[in-house]
Amino acid sequence: MPPWTRHLEGVRVAIDPGHGGDADRPGYKRGPTGVREAEANLRVALALAEMLEAAGAIPVLTRREDRDVPLAERARIAEREACDLFLSIHHNAISDPSRNFGTVWVHADPDHSPASLDLAWSIHREVNRILDLPQSVPCPILSDRLMVERGFAVLREASMPAVLSEASFHTNPEEERRLSDPEYNRREAYGHFLGLARHAEGGFPRAALLASRVGRADPILRIALDDGLQARKGWGSERPRILAGSISVRIDGLPVRHLYDGASGRVAVDASGLGAGVHSLDLRFENVFKHSNHPTRFEFEVAP
Ligand SMILES: [Zn+2]
Structure with missing residues (x-):
């Protein structure tokens, strides 16, 4: 196990083996x-769960037997178990039996969840490296809206960074043969394991509203940024690990100006021009791994 897989320690990962029953x-x-x-x-999912456990992560399977679990329920299990990540495991199908390549799917548009894109890229890179399939597509990270108007229910309903992996095509005869071999399934699981570990290595940046209510006396909204790497300490930890230029703030969908103080890691936004009531805040930033924060959306209230 490579040393950087230690960053998986304590990470709660929902693993969702597609279909069943x-x-x-x-x-x-x-x-x-x-x-x-x-x-x-x-x-693949059971082998992956074993590897995660060995690395000190907490795998949460949405099913352990050959039975169907409703799609929304799979996302609810991840929610109930306070999972940090959601990974649905599938294999693809197409009428042309010669096709065989890997893809990773995310919900809706890229802006829906930037952290899900980070996860998608790590998963794709490592699964593809381990399986080493001879084919690839121009962009292997795809939107679930290509397949279903409202997207895949498991991804749509998940509140944490979530992806659906289609590591290969079971409609390819050669691949179908490999997929029936548990050793090959383990190899694929290892690819997913390394992808999750690469993602964990990049940290889990977070933003937190210090108060979700502002008043006329002090109309400044304050948000604390955590680069997701602080807790590790280590060499260089006193240097900035957030890209100041990556910070963007929107209120009710419109860009607003902000002040960022790198020393305290805090963002301040003047909310004095807003009417009383509930407003939405969208705040994004990236750490040195170019990993985005999750969640990006918050609600706050301006007192009358
Ligand atoms: Zn499937």
């Missing part, structure tokens, strides 16, 4: 000789 449906999500996607998904 559909063995009686002939031809449903099966490869050319009948290998079921649901079974390969589960084998």
Whole structure:
């Protein structure tokens, strides 16, 4: 296990093996000789859970047996278990049996959840490196709206950074054969494991509103930024690890000016021009790994 996988320690990861409980449906999500996607998904997920546990992470599986779990319920399990990340494991299907490449899916548009894009890139890079498939697509990080108008329910309903991995195509005969081999499933699990570890290495930047209510006497909104790396200390920790130029603030959807104090890691925004009532704040920034904060949206109230 590479030393940087230690950053997974204490990270709660929801692993969602796609489908399940559909063995009686002939031809449903099966490869050319009948290998079921649901079974390969589960084998990869169980192997991944073992690796995460060995690294000190806390895996939370949405299913451990061959049964179906409603999509929204899968996201609720992750929520209930306070997971930091959500990873749904699938294998792709297409009518052309020659196709075989990996993709990672995120919800909606890139702005929906920048941290999900960070996770998608880490997962894709490591899974692809480990599986080393001969094909690739121009952009392997894709929006779930390409497939479903409202996006994939598991990604839409997840409140933490969430991706859906389609590591390869079970409709490719050669790949289908490999997918029925537990050793190959472990290899793929290891790719996902390294992807999660790479993501954890980049930290989990967060923003926090110091008060969610401002008044006329002090109309300054204050937000504390955490680069997600502070707790590690180590050499260089006294130097800035937030890209000041990456900080952007919007109130009710419109860009506003802000002041950033690098020493305290705090952002101040003047809310005196706002009417009384509830407003939305969208705040984003990146740390030295170019990792974005999550969540990015907050609500605050201006007192009358
Ligand atoms: Zn699937």
